[in-house]
Amino acid sequence: MPSPTVFWFRRDLRLADNPALTAAVQASGDAGTVGVFVVDPTLWGRSGPNRKAFLVDSLVALGAQCGGRIVIRTGEPARELLSLAVSVGADAVYATSDFGPYGRRRDDAVAAALAESGRELRLIDSPYAVRPGTLLTGGGTPYKVFTPFFRAWKSHGWPEPTPAPAVDWQSCGASTELPERPFTDVSLPPAGEHHAWDRVDAFLGDRVARYGSDRDHPGVPGTSQLSPYLKWGTIHPRQLLARLGPSQAEDVFRSELCWREFYADVLADRPDTARNAYRPGMAAMEVDSGPDADAFFTAWCEGQTGYPIVDAGMRQLAATGWMHNRVRMIVASFLVKDLHIDWTRGARHFMAHLVDGDLASNSHGWQWVAGTGTDASPYFRIFNPVTQSRKFDPDGAYLRAWVPEIAHLPNRSIHEPWTEKTGPPAGYPAPLVDHSVERTISLDRYQRLKQTWA
Ligand SMILES: Cc1cc2nc3c(=O)[nH]c(=O)nc-3n(C[C@H](O)[C@H](O)[C@H](O)COP(=O)(O)OP(=O)(O)OC[C@H]3O[C@@H](n4cnc5c(N)ncnc54)[C@H](O)[C@@H]3O)c2cc1C
Numbered sequence: 316m317p318s319p320t321v322f323w324f325r326r327d328l329r330l331a332d333n334p335a336l337t338a339a340v341q342a343s344g345d346a347g348t349v350g351v352f353v354v355d356p357t358l359w360g361r362s363g364p365n366r367k368a369f370l371v372d373s374l375v376a377l378g379a380q381c382g383g384r385i386v387i388r389t390g391e392p393a394r395e396l397l398s399l400a401v402s403v404g405a406d407a408v409y410a411t412s413d414f415g416p417y418g419r420r421r422d423d424a425v426a427a428a429l430a431e432s433g434r435e436l437r438l439i440d441s442p443y444a445v446r447p448g449t450l451l452t453g454g455g456t457p458y459k460v461f462t463p464f465f466r467a468w469k470s471h472g473w474p475e476p477t478p479a480p481a482v483d484w485q486s487c488g489a490s491t492e493l494p495e496r497p498f499t500d501v502s503l504p505p506a507g508e509h510h511a512w513d514r515v516d517a518f519l520g521d522r523v524a525r526y527g528s529d530r531d532h533p534g535v536p537g538t539s540q541l542s543p544y545l546k547w548g549t550i551h552p553r554q555l556l557a558r559l560g561p562s563q564a565e566d567v568f569r570s571e572l573c574w575r576e577f578y579a580d581v582l583a584d585r586p587d588t589a590r591n592a593y594r595p596g597m598a599a600m601e602v603d604s605g606p607d608a609d610a611f612f613t614a615w616c617e618g619q620t621g622y623p624i625v626d627a628g629m630r631q632l633a634a635t636g637w638m639h640n641r642v643r644m645i646v647a648s649f650l651v652k653d654l655h656i657d658w659t660r661g662a663r664h665f666m667a668h669l670v671d672g673d674l675a676s677n678s679h680g681w682q683w684v685a686g687t688g689t690d691a692s693p694y695f696r697i698f699n700p701v702t703q704s705r706k707f708d709p710d711g712a713y714l715r716a717w718v719p720e721i722a723h724l725p726n727r728s729i730h731e732p733w734t735e736k737t738g739p740p741a742g743y744p745a746p747l748v749d750h751s752v753e754r755t756i757s758l759d760r761y762q763r764l765k766q767t768w769a
Contacts, residue, residue: 317344319403319485323396323410324352325418326442327548328373329508330380332476335439339409340480347485349403350381353396354389354494357417363667364497365636366546369506371496373547376507378491384484387493392421393428400434403487411548412438414447414579415674416586442545443576444473444552447583457584459689464580465573476554501636503670504543511544519558527564530571533627533639534712539568540637542671545575552576578679581689589678590659592687596768600687601760603655611654614747615646616664618718621739621746623730624704625649627717634717636670641707647684648698653753655760658685686761694761697754704730718743 320343322336330336339348352374359367378385388395396408408429413422426436441447450458450467458464504510518539522529529537544550552572559565582588592598603611618626618633628642638646643665650661662681666672682688684698708714711729715722720743721732732739739745 317342317346319343319346319349319405319487321349321351321396321400321403321405321408323392323408324350324377324385325410325413325548326546327411327440327551328377329511329549329551330377330479330482331508332551332554333411333440333479334477335409335411335437336482337477337480338437338439339407340482342407342409343483345483347483349386349399349405349485349487349489350384350482351386351388351396351399351489353392354387355392355421356390357421359494361666363669363672364499365501365503365668365670366672367494367497368499368501369503369543369636369670370547371493372503372506373549374493376509378493380508381482381484383491384486385491386486386489387491388489389494393424396425396436397428397432397434399489400429401432402489403485405434407435407437409437409439412441412446414441414583416582416589419586442548442551443579444468444556444572445471445576447576447580450580457580458577459581461574461577461690464577465570468573468576469569473553473556476551476557499636501634501670503636504540506549508549511541511549514539514541514544515550515555515558519555523559523568524562524564527567530567531641531707532713533642534708534710534714534716538640542637542673546671546673575673575676577690578675581679582675588682588688589674592685593679593682593689594687596764597685597687599767600685600764601655602657604657608654608656611747612650612656612660614744615650615654615656615661619744619747620649621733621744622649622700622750623714623718623721623732624700624708627714630717632665632668636668638669639713641703642713643680644684645698645700645703647681649700651685652697652757653700653748653750655753655757658682658687695758697757699750699754701731701750 320339322339327333400408429436445468450471452458529535559569585593614620618629620626625646628638628646632638647661650656651658658681662677665677679688686694711726714729720740721729724732728735732743733745
């Protein structure tokens with residue numbers, strides 16, 4: 316007699332191209348599948364309100380696709396899944412593999428709890444086109460540099476996406492009540508598979524042809540803004556890759572998807588790098604702390620540094636839960652190399668606000684900028700916030716959108732309002748620091764650190 320299977324949704328909140336779900340449905344025969352999402356207090360407690368609210372919205376959309384039959388449990392996953400499997404008479408729980416440090420520990424605990432009662436956790440597929448840990452260099456070690464990883468990733472390839480299975484959802488009388496949606500005054504993107512595909516169609520239909528040139532210009536809607544959907548697996552990168560052609564612009568987009576895969580691969584190999592420097596020598600880099608550093612950090616968080624491109628980015632983050640990639644690099648560089656504040660502090664602030672907050676991409680995005688990571692930009696390459704602003708937002712469209720106090724300034728001075736004869740306009744601060752001075756301090760600290768390696 317076939318028994319129902321349990322399908323545990325995690326970062327794969329979709330029905331199409333979900334091989335773990337398809338396997339659960341096939342194994343259940345006529346007995347049906349119980350879909351469950353476990354609100355894990357450990358992960359829930361770590362997420363900011365924007366990400367939690369988007370998760371709740373995504374679960375609402377998923378529930379609607381499943382006839383309102385997604386079971387919601389709150390508690391420690393090992394206990395909740397065992398009790399659910401016992402109550403519905405399931406022999407196996409299916410899920411998509413997770414490669415984060417906490418996810419792996421949690422899955423080991425779930426597998427052990429299920430095994431004690433003769434049940435099994437079956438982990439299938441991954442949130443990536445190529446499963447982390449698959450690609451190795453000629454020497455048999457994980458990649459540390461992006462470009463050869465990208466080559467190996469493309470030549471490895473990935474399977475074609477598969478359609479959604481026909482699922483006989485069972486809820487067996489269990490609760491389907493969602494956790495309370497936390498308050499956020501951020502206007503979040505619309506959640507769910509259907510809206511994700513609208514965004515894919517809008518991007519691939521038109522904008523992708525200009526992606527190579529537009530993607531670095533924050534004042535232009537040049538990127539896909541698919542990151543929140545990729546974060547929760549509302550779409551799988553395989554589904555995007557299957558739609559990409561051979562053009563140069565599409566290859567640039569392919570490479571950006573690959574950065575996400577590269578960082579997941581690095582984190583799977585080195586779970587310690589979620590919070591510690593990938594390059595151990597950089598861990599001893601001198602950073603500032605204390606009341607002055609705290610005041611600088613607050614000004615950075617609030618978009619009050621006096622550097623318009625930095626302030627525009629931080630205000631975009633606060634207002635939308637998202638920030639353009641070029642600006643993420645600029646604000647991160649400013650925090651680390653102009654304000655000399657430890658990158659982990661900035662990374663935590665990002666994780667508290669980003670709707671797309673993802674441990675691997677965030678920690679390694681920060682480490683790339685801070686010069687502590689794999690494949691890092693050389694330490695001496697310090698982003699100049701004025702030059703970056705002039706180059707990537709030449710007509711100040713992005714600055715005018717996010718920093719209204721300076722919106723009336725001409726292109727000549729909008730990137731450095733302190734150069735106006737009367738100084739920065741009323742209500743907008745003078746620069747917190749002098750970039751050229753802080754740049755020299757950063758380089759001196761780096762030289763001193765390097766001497767300790769000898
Ligand atoms: C300091 C810093 C922190 C970051 N934190 C995160 C994070 O928490 N979550 C996150 O998803 N991305 C993060 N990124 C990467 C990147 O900024 C975002 O993925 C991108 O801005 C999302 O917008 P988009 O979907 O329009 O990107 P697009 O340009 O349309 O790219 C498509 C997809 O490719 C992936 N991608 C693109 N660039 C990168 C990159 N540099 N690293 C990893 N993946 C990439 C994303 O999944 C993105 O959705 C961070 C980058 C930096 C510099």
